[in-house]
Amino acid sequence: MSAVAWIAVVSLAAWVWLLLGQGFFWRTDQRLPRREEPGTWPDVAVVVPARDEAEMLPLSLPPLLAQDYPGRAEIVLVDDGSTDGTGALARELGALHGGLPLTVVSPGDPDPGWTGKLWALRHGIALARARGRQEYGTEPEYLLLTDADIAHAPDSLRELVAAARTNDLDLVSQMARLRVVSMWERLVVPAFVYFFGQLYPFRWVNRAGARTAAAAGGCVLLRTEAAVRARVPDSIHQAVIDDVSLARAVRRGGGTIWLGLADRVDSVRPYPRLDDLWRMVSRSAYAQLRHSPALLAGTVAGLALVYLAPPLTLCAGVLSVDGAAAWAGGLAWAVMTATYLPVLRYYSQPLWLAPLLPFTAVLYLLMTVDSAVQHYRGRGAAWKGRTYARPEAAPER
Incomplete structure (x- = not known):
């Protein structure tokens, strides 16, 4: 030949x-696993790192505030040095829409060696845990780490917690459905999910005892005990690919993880030009x-x-x-x-x-x-x- x-x-x-x-x-059937409603719904703290997200918050924060969750839940939005009024807008949206209690904090610039998002998560998680101990005598059982450009369906938190409790999972992550409108988004965005799945096959991630570990940073429900055991986020404070690093840290700490595609968790951030997508990748x-x-x-x-x-x-x-x-x-x-x-x-x-x-x-x-x-x-x-x-x-x- x-x-x-x-x-x-x-x-x-x-x-x-x-x-x-x-x-x-290449298959797309890895969706939230079997779910049964628990007898008692655990406390949850939702932590949202946000830097210059004034354009996204009107689309993402109201659905988060409106979560239909039977248990106790609160939102901590961490304004990571924004210059566009992100923190003030978040407070206005919280007052306007009501729903879950919202706290907005600004931790200042990250210490040397920290990436901004993980610095924001560190402060948000610490505040949520301290407030739980002070006001309720116990820390929240779960932390929902979600980005400021992610819009959740009204039952998203409820479904995530039910999946974690039913299957005894320490980390449940859904890859949010990214926006696909422009021609460049049509060409590049589905391929992004395809290549990610090729690098980290979801079936391998979800297999007990597997070495492959990954998560999608836009939507991660994490058991607080597992976060403490894995020293998250301190143990991964320099990681740029923070979601994969988080999953690996949880698995190294003996935690069980699950990753799949989302049906009703969407990214609202637009990438209309090739330049926008180029910088993202x-x-x-x-x-x-x-x-x-x-x-x-x-x-x-x-x-x-x-x-x-x-x-x-x-x-x-x-x-x-x-x-x-x-x-x-x-x-x-x-x-x-x-x-x-x-x-x-x-x-x-x-x-x-x-x-x-x-x-x-x-x-x-x-x-x-x-x-x-x-x-x-x-x-x-x-x-x-x-x-x-x-x-x-x-x-x-």
Whole structure:
């Protein structure tokens, strides 16, 4: 066989492995597990880190205030050095809409070595625990860590707690359904969920005793006892990929975790331009590779072999009348396309986007390379006016 044909065959073999041996990552059936209402609903503290979120809060905070939760729950919104009036707006929304009790605090700039979000979570969690001990004689049993751009359905907290209690889980996380409106969002956002599932197959995460651990930071229900045991967030205070780091810390501490797709938890943040999506991905992509040039080179080669080789070898095989290359490349592309269809259905997107996955993979490859370039330029992970020049990757042990 020709060299092109061999490349096509290797790519096809890789896709057969991904189809059958990577935890069925392409399926979208990992939703909240079995739920039964507990006899007594536990106390819950909802902690929301927010930095310059005045545009998002009118869409996300009222649904959170309106949670239909039978037990005692309160919200602590941590204004992380905002300059757009986030804290004042949160107080106004709380007074206007009522619902769950709302406290807004501002802890000041993070200490050296801390990322802003984890610094905010540290103060929010500490305040919620202290208030529980002072006012009710006991700390809240659960902490709901949710971002300021996440809109929860009225029964979201109730369902999360029921799932955690019924299945004795220390961490329950749902990957919020991201906004998909603009053309760039259609091309990039479903692929983001697809690639995340490929890196961290949900079935592997949810298997008892598994080594794979991950969470989606926009919606994490965490048992307070497990957080204390894992020393969260202090033990992961430098992590840029804080959700994966959190899940790993909880699992190392002996906790049970679960991760799945959300049905009624939505991100309201828009990413209308490619530049918006580029910054979202590139700010942490190289951290995911632990700032390793070797891992970067391997990732680029792997993406090229798995995602670019199928259409390229198909075209080369057709043009050069190389039947083996055309057949293997076309079949690999067909398998790739088929695995992407469930995610597109989950996002209610047209299925003709599936064959375009190689193009989207090129974009992610370039975003990853750009993330490395920014790192070596000393710009590191930049987010809302803060730059972490040499951020830590999610810790591996």
